[in-house]
Amino acid sequence: MYDFKNFYIDGAWVAPVTSNDFNVINPATEQAVGQISLGSAADLDKAVSAARTAFETYSLTSRDERLELLQNVLSEYGKRKKDLAAAISDEMGAPMSLAGGVQVGTGVLHLRGAIAALKEMQFETEVEGAQIVKEPIGVCGLITPWNWPMNQITCKVAPALAAGCTMVLKPSEVAPLSAYVFSEVLHAAGVPAGVYNMINGDGPGVGAPMSAHPGIDMVSFTGSTRAGVAVAKAAADSVKRVAQELGGKSPNIILDDADLRRAVKGGTLACMHNSGESCNAPTRMLVPKELLGEAEEIAKAAAEKLAVGDPRAEDSFMGPVVSEAQWNKVQGLIQKGVDEGAKLLCGGLGRPDGLGTGYFVKPTVFSGVSPDMTIAREEIFGPVLCILPYESEEQAIAIANDTPYGLSSYVSSGDPVRAKRVASRIRAGMVHINGAPLAGAAPFGGYKQSGNGREWGAYGIDEFLEVKSVYGPAA
Numbered sequence: 001m002y003d004f005k006n007f008y009i010d011g012a013w014v015a016p017v018t019s020n021d022f023n024v025i026n027p028a029t030e031q032a033v034g035q036i037s038l039g040s041a042a043d044l045d046k047a048v049s050a051a052r053t054a055f056e057t058y059s060l061t062s063r064d065e066r067l068e069l070l071q072n073v074l075s076e077y078g079k080r081k082k083d084l085a086a087a088i089s090d091e092m093g094a095p096m097s098l099a100g101g102v103q104v105g106t107g108v109l110h111l112r113g114a115i116a117a118l119k120e121m122q123f124e125t126e127v128e129g130a131q132i133v134k135e136p137i138g139v140c141g142l143i144t145p146w147n148w149p150m151n152q153i154t155c156k157v158a159p160a161l162a163a164g165c166t167m168v169l170k171p172s173e174v175a176p177l178s179a180y181v182f183s184e185v186l187h188a189a190g191v192p193a194g195v196y197n198m199i200n201g202d203g204p205g206v207g208a209p210m211s212a213h214p215g216i217d218m219v220s221f222t223g224s225t226r227a228g229v230a231v232a233k234a235a236a237d238s239v240k241r242v243a244q245e246l247g248g249k250s251p252n253i254i255l256d257d258a259d260l261r262r263a264v265k266g267g268t269l270a271c272m273h274n275s276g277e278s279c280n281a282p283t284r285m286l287v288p289k290e291l292l293g294e295a296e297e298i299a300k301a302a303a304e305k306l307a308v309g310d311p312r313a314e315d316s317f318m319g320p321v322v323s324e325a326q327w328n329k330v331q332g333l334i335q336k337g338v339d340e341g342a343k344l345l346c347g348g349l350g351r352p353d354g355l356g357t358g359y360f361v362k363p364t365v366f367s368g369v370s371p372d373m374t375i376a377r378e379e380i381f382g383p384v385l386c387i388l389p390y391e392s393e394e395q396a397i398a399i400a401n402d403t404p405y406g407l408s409s410y411v412s413s414g415d416p417v418r419a420k421r422v423a424s425r426i427r428a429g430m431v432h433i434n435g436a437p438l439a440g441a442a443p444f445g446g447y448k449q450s451g452n453g454r455e456w457g458a459y460g461i462d463e464f465l466e467v468k469s470v471y472g473p474a475a
Contacts (some may be wrong), residue, residue, distance in 0.1 A: 002034025002087070004180040007043060007200065010050035011193025017042040022200075024177060026201040027093040027320040027359040028311050034090070036176050041209040044168065047197040048215040051139040051166040054194030059136045059164045059405065064181075066162055067118055073161070074111040079188075083181050083474040084150060091175035092146050093319035093359070094307040097309045098274065106151035107182075109261030110456065113440045114158035117458035119370050126409075136164035138217030140464060143231065145223045146175035146322050147277040147381075152222045152245075153182055155444070155455045163464035168216070169198045170206050174323055203227065211235045211242075216244070220463065224379075225449045243343035243453030245279070245445055247379045247406030251400035252282035253422060255393065255413040258434075260291060263412035264298040266435050268385055270410075272306055272363050275321050276383035279450075280408035280430065284369075284376060286396045289389040299387060300345040303363040308352045320359040321382055327359040336362055337375040339438045342386070343368040346424065371399050379405070393422065401427050406433070406447030429454075 005012040005021065016037045026033040030260050064347050077084075084107070085100035094103055123134045140160050144152040153171065160167050171179035183198045199206060207227075211234035218241040221231045225246040235242045252271075254263045276283070287295040311319040321327050334349055347364025367387040369376050375386050390396040400409060409428040413419035416433070423431040429446035430438075438444070443454035453463050 001032070002090075002180070004034055004177060004200075005037040007037075007039060007047070008187070008196070008198040009043075009047045010197065011187070014046075016040070017046070018301040022173060024091055024175075025323065026090050027322050028360070030357055031325070032176055036173065036180075036200045038173060038350040039199040039206050041205075042055065042207055043199045044209050045202070047199050048139060048213055050194035050197055051168055052215055054192060055136075055139055055166040056225070058166055058192060061164060063118060063123075066164065067115060069189065069191065070111060070115050070158065070161060072119070073158075073186060073191070074108070074115070076185045076189040077107055077111060079183050080181055084178050087177035087181050088149055088175075089132045089311045089319075091177040092149065092322045093311050094274065095313070095317075095319050097314070099311070099471075103148065104150055106148065107154040110151070110154040110158045113457045114162045114461065117441070117461055119163040121458060121461060129471075133468045133470060134209040134465040135468055137464050137466045138165065140165050140167040141213065141216040141219040142167055142169045143207055143210065143221045143223065144169065144170035144171050144179070144218065147274065147279075149175050149178045150182065152374055153179055157186075157219045159455075160464050161191070162461050165464045166195045167197065168210065169196070169247060169360050170201055171198070172211060173200055173202050176200050177183045180360065203230075207231070208234055214238050215238060218464065220453075221245070228451065243455075244451035245453070245455060246407075246449060246451040247405055248279045248281070248380055248446065248450050249284060249377065249403045249405045250282050250408040250410065250428070251284045251403075251426070252410040253285055253286045253396050253400055253412070254288070254295070255396075255411070255418065255422070256288045256291065257418070258412035259412040259414065260294060261298055263435075264295045265302045266298045267410065267412075268302040268365070271385045272303065272318060272383040275318050275361065277321060277326075277381050279379075282385070282408075282410045283380065283386060284400075285385060286388045286390050286399055287387055289391050291456060292367065292387070292389045295387060296345055299365050299367075299385060303346050303365050303385070306363045308360055308363065309355065318363065318383060320360055322359070324359060326381065327361065330361050330380060330384065333375055333378065333380045333382070334384060337366050337369070337373065337386075339375045340375070341368075342366040342373060342375060347384075371402050377403065380469035397422060397425050404449040407450035408446070410435075
């Protein structure tokens with residue numbers, strides 16, 4: 001049982017101003033696995049005050065000093081990989097192979113990426129005799145979700161440290177355990193008091209006052225589009241910068257010259273990965289109408305082979321979704337698919353056979369989905385794939401872009417030139433061609449209601465910098 005009720009403020013673990021105990025539920029067992037305390041505006045005030053004081057000195061540190069600090073964080077992070085993996089698995093149900101692999105591994109990716117980018121960044125340039133200077137923006141409020149805990153925390157904390165900012169982190173109250181361990185990592189690494197602060201809390205109690213707080217200069221938020229709108233509205237009165245990485249409904253266009261078996265199987269597995277709880281998951285598979293029957297067989301076979309079960313079991317590919325609320329949401333959308341006439345190929349309502357406890361969802365594949373169906377338009381955030389037929393390349397592009405989201409997208413083709421031509425017409429921040437993976441130094445972020453700003457590498461550091469023009473003789 002994790003007892004993580006204290007907050008990390010000004011370099012020390014401190015009790016909340018008012019105790020408000022909150023159980024953290026293991027979604028595989030439906031039992032409490034730990035306790036935190038939900039913070040308040042009073043706790044936030046203490047953390048912001050510490051961060052503002054620390055900014056006066058940390059903002060003046062040299063590139064070399066910040067590089068040394070990040071190297072120390074990376075070293076201490078490596079010592080706690082097993083603890084981080086266990087916490088992630090317990091808090092959000094990731095199989096240990098996933099938690100200890102890519103879930104923890106993304107933290108290494110972002111710490112290394114920030115170090116590499118910081119080494120090369122130009123903080124001073126000259127334009128027509130004016131000195132253009134990039135400076136840390138100030139105190140940053142970081143609000144992170146539960147689905148990729150270390151990925152989202154490190155891709156905000158690492159660039160903020162690299163930029164010379166101070167910060168207050170509010171991790172998701174649904175999956176806060178790994179954030180606590182990460183805070184221990186930063187303390188052990190010698191992050192100066194007040195530079196990094198962490199308080200737990202929910203949206204109304206901490207997220208809303210953080211967004212509106214006059215002592216916070218910038219908010220970096222990852223979560224749903226609905227919550228992102230609320231953050232932006234709360235931040236507007238103080239005209240602070242808001243960087244948002246929000247929802248997605250990513251299209252996966254499989255062209256008629258693609259390796260159909262490889263593309264459909266790969267797209268199905270990518271949709272189901274992390275129990276479908278990824279904002280950039282390829283949830284809408286667009287298939288040529290004449291190949292629909294073959295694609296259905298491939299997707300159905302791939303989904304039915306997925307091992308769903310105990311996150312601590314070595315053979316589990318999928319664990320549960322994160323909570324009862326999320327399970328109910330996914331079940332409701334599966335029912336919507338059935339009610340609106342989509343063809344259910346496999347999966348469906350209820351838990352997988354043999355799993356009576358835990359928020360497990362059957363890997364579900366719908367076909368014959370039309371672009372106006374609820375399951376084709378709303379972000380399900382569960383292991384649910386929608387297959388949509390199309391009659392021409394033009395129609396596929398139109399369907400792909402017919403969404404308020406624009407985070408990621410996928411294109412498969414035997415002709416790289418054709419694939420890139422199609423990719424150029426998709427209104428999304430990222431396009432994967434023939435299953436190409438993400439690159440750690442490339443920008444991560446989206447168009448439209450998928451957010452604004454970019455994360456990862458040098459692009460992530462830029463989000464935490466202000467630009468100043470200095471006119472006059474160079475020093």
